[in-house]
Amino acid sequence: MAPGLIRSPAVLAIRCVNLRKRYADVVAVDGLHLEVRAGECFGLLGPNGAGKTTTIEILEGLNRADEGDVEVLGMRWGADDNALRQRLGIQLQETQLNEKQTVEETLQLFRSFYTHGEALDTVLARVQLEPKRKAQVGKLSGGQKQRLSVGCALVGRPDLLFLDEPTTGLDPQSRRQLWDLLEDFRRGGGTILLTTHYMDEAAALCDRLAIVDKGKVIAQGTPLELIRSLGAEHMLDFTIEGPALAIEALQGLAGVQSARITDTGYSVTTSSTHQAVPALLGLIGESGGRLTLLNTHSATLEDVFMSLTGRHLRDE
Amino acid sequence: MNSPFVQLTLVKLREYTREPEAMFWVFVFPVLMTCALGIAFRDSSSAEIQVGVLQTASAQAGAAQDAAAVVATLDADPRVAAREVTGDRAASLLRDGEIALVVIPGAEPGSVSYRFDKTRPESGVARFTVDEVLQRAAGRADAFVPEEQLVELPGSRYIDWLVPGLLGMNVVMTGLWGIAFSIGMARTKKLIKRLSATPMRRGHYLGAQLAGRLIFLPLEAGVLIVFAHYVFGVPVRGSWLLLSLLIFLGAVSSGALSLFVASRARSFEAISGLINLAIVPMWIMSGVFFSSSNFPDVIQPFVQALPLTALNDALRAVMLAGDGFGAVAHEIAILSAWTVICFGLALKIFRWQ
Numbered sequence: 001m002a003p004g005l006i007r008s009p010a011v012l013a014i015r016c017v018n019l020r021k022r023y024a025d026v027v028a029v030d031g032l033h034l035e036v037r038a039g040e041c042f043g044l045l046g047p048n049g050a051g052k053t054t055t056i057e058i059l060e061g062l063n064r065a066d067e068g069d070v071e072v073l074g075m076r077w078g079a080d081d082n083a084l085r086q087r088l089g090i091q092l093q094e095t096q097l098n099e100k101q102t103v104e105e106t107l108q109l110f111r112s113f114y115t116h117g118e119a120l121d122t123v124l125a126r127v128q129l130e131p132k133r134k135a136q137v138g139k140l141s142g143g144q145k146q147r148l149s150v151g152c153a154l155v156g157r158p159d160l161l162f163l164d165e166p167t168t169g170l171d172p173q174s175r176r177q178l179w180d181l182l183e184d185f186r187r188g189g190g191t192i193l194l195t196t197h198y199m200d201e202a203a204a205l206c207d208r209l210a211i212v213d214k215g216k217v218i219a220q221g222t223p224l225e226l227i228r229s230l231g232a233e234h235m236l237d238f239t240i241e242g243p244a245l246a247i248e249a250l251q252g253l254a255g256v257q258s259a260r261i262t263d264t265g266y267s268v269t270t271s272s273t274h275q276a277v278p279a280l281l282g283l284i285g286e287s288g289g290r291l292t293l294l295n296t297h298s299a300t301l302e303d304v305f306m307s308l309t310g311r312h313l314r315d316e
Numbered sequence: 317m318n319s320p321f322v323q324l325t326l327v328k329l330r331e332y333t334r335e336p337e338a339m340f341w342v343f344v345f346p347v348l349m350t351c352a353l354g355i356a357f358r359d360s361s362s363a364e365i366q367v368g369v370l371q372t373a374s375a376q377a378g379a380a381q382d383a384a385a386v387v388a389t390l391d392a393d394p395r396v397a398a399r400e401v402t403g404d405r406a407a408s409l410l411r412d413g414e415i416a417l418v419v420i421p422g423a424e425p426g427s428v429s430y431r432f433d434k435t436r437p438e439s440g441v442a443r444f445t446v447d448e449v450l451q452r453a454a455g456r457a458d459a460f461v462p463e464e465q466l467v468e469l470p471g472s473r474y475i476d477w478l479v480p481g482l483l484g485m486n487v488v489m490t491g492l493w494g495i496a497f498s499i500g501m502a503r504t505k506k507l508i509k510r511l512s513a514t515p516m517r518r519g520h521y522l523g524a525q526l527a528g529r530l531i532f533l534p535l536e537a538g539v540l541i542v543f544a545h546y547v548f549g550v551p552v553r554g555s556w557l558l559l560s561l562l563i564f565l566g567a568v569s570s571g572a573l574s575l576f577v578a579s580r581a582r583s584f585e586a587i588s589g590l591i592n593l594a595i596v597p598m599w600i601m602s603g604v605f606f607s608s609s610n611f612p613d614v615i616q617p618f619v620q621a622l623p624l625t626a627l628n629d630a631l632r633a634v635m636l637a638g639d640g641f642g643a644v645a646h647e648i649a650i651l652s653a654w655t656v657i658c659f660g661l662a663l664k665i666f667r668w669q
Contacts, residue, residue, distance in 0.1 A: 086515050092513065
């Protein structure tokens with residue numbers, strides 16, 4: 001397939017239909033559908049244990065689905081494995097690269113597997129590890145190790161990059177560096193599929209998202225579309241002292257779309273804060289209670305997940 | 317340089333060179349072991365026979381035979397070293413092997429008892445040597461005097477027999493541990509899974525594990541052979557080329573066995589257990605320290621099929637007897653079969669994910 005063809009947005013890089021995977025007593029993936037267009041960055045957002053890793057490993061050809069149909073770059077696992085592997089860049093969540101090898105040696109090893117790979121210097125520059133090229137992997141920081149891991153995925157000059165929780169455990173600066181690196185890859189025309197449980201990462205990187213829970217896609221769209229699906233752009237979280245408020249009363253307030261009771265207090269969605277806040281204060285005053293905390297913020301993907309499942313993305 | 321096979325071999329090689337402890341076990345340990353065993357089992361036939369002569373109550377009373385006189389008689393013979401011992405000491409010295417025999421002088425001239433353990437070969441020798449000395453001193457005449465033709469044949473001593481066995485054991489054990497362990501490490505770190513996500517050919521990975529093992533082999537085996545040759549005079553009578561071929565086959569067959577052993581195991585513990593399962597029978601039965609013919613006929617087919625037995629037999633044949641290719645063809649066939657079968661099985665059942 002010519003590079004021009006794959007980069008046209010109409011072409012699908014990944015198509016997977018009705019994917020199912022069962023382990024001994026757990027259903028990890030339960031009828032999952034997914035379409036990733038060539039040239040986009042697509043995110044699977046969901047809490048730990050939602051089936052994201054199983055899904056991505058099936059797409060990477062490292063795991064086999066019980067049911068369902070998977071097409072990657074127009075090819076299928078089992079028939080075109082070697083041709084597919086030549087065009088995929090993969091970063092796994094738990095890989096620890098050999099600590100006794102240097103950065104350069106590690107990249108050289110991975111480079112040797114690909115017929116049309118990238119020059120080592122180019123990759124080193126992209127992942128900002130030139131000063132560390134002679135350093136042993138064991139001596140790198142967490143962020144540097146992670147960039148090297150992405151470097152190993154890029155060294156084969158892939159059309160499609162798979163990343164499983166790429167920034168878990170990294171400090172904010174290292175995350176930022178990794179995001180820039182991925183942005184760079186996408187500008188070069190590459191396609192990315194990544195999993196994450198960070199809503200800010202999904203919002204910052206992804207053109208489109210699928211929110212995954214219990215092995216299913218429960219919502220899909222651009223980050224903005226998903227947030228708009230709440231029907232409101234702002235959230236009011238508050239706690240009170242005094243008698244409890246009725247949800248119906250909250251929902252009846254001017255400017256309020258919906259209201260819920262949360263672990264700590266109440267959460268209200270609204271499209272006009274300037275109407276909802278005075279109305280809310282009035283309601284609390286009438287009931288004889290006292291407002292102890294009020295927090296307003298723009299709606300996020302976290303709120304989308306909450307409204308869909310009633311749970312937090314990161315359940316402790 | 318950029319072929320995947322070369323790169324994978326280099327990785328394996330650096331694992332050795334960047335781990336000083338690994339170098340110690342591969343190079344220094346076998347030499348130390350040979351040295352220790354060589355000293356323990358060095359040619360001891362020229363040493364004097366240690367004999368104790370018991371001080372008896374009658375001797376102290378001035379009887380015809382007192383212990384001091386017996387000691388003097390025995391000491392006059394260059395083969396024997398005698399000392400006086402008391403009753404308590406005699407038992408403990410005999411038990412500890414410091415003396416081979418206790419001579420108990422009797423009250424009458426010519427009445428002597430020998431106390432010894434007949435299962436100890438040196439005690440048997442001591443009994444006859446001491447007896448001969450005392451009989452002659454008492455006036456026995458030899459019926460004839462034989463002439464002695466003394467020869468010393470390097471190649472028939474225990475150390476000569478031991479060194480090929482140690483060489484074989486070392487080659488096989490390094491192969492078994494070195495490969496399986498690094499595969500176990502790579503698997504628990506999910507590195508093997510990561511590699512399997514690239515277009516890497518599976519045979520390249522397994523082949524590189526063997527190749528990396530072979531690079532240091534000439535040095536590793538060479539150090540031991542040269543050391544044994546110059547320090548203990550252990551001979552290499554056969555062809556060096558054939559000897560090299562045998563060592564090479566010993567390394568690849570044990571390496572292939574190691575790949576097979578490590579092909580499914582998920583943890584270090586499982587791998588250690590499996591390696592021990594493979595090593596212990598060979599350690600005991602393959603004729604490293606004592607001949608494998610000591611085992612009953614029923615299990616001989618099993619003993620003979622072990623790669624280390626084949627390797628040790630062939631190494632001894634070439635080093636000590638100077639045998640040629642034809643004489644060790646059978647052993648070469650056994651080692652080759654182990655290599656091909658284990659590598660093939662490993663490639664087929666290896667757990668990549």
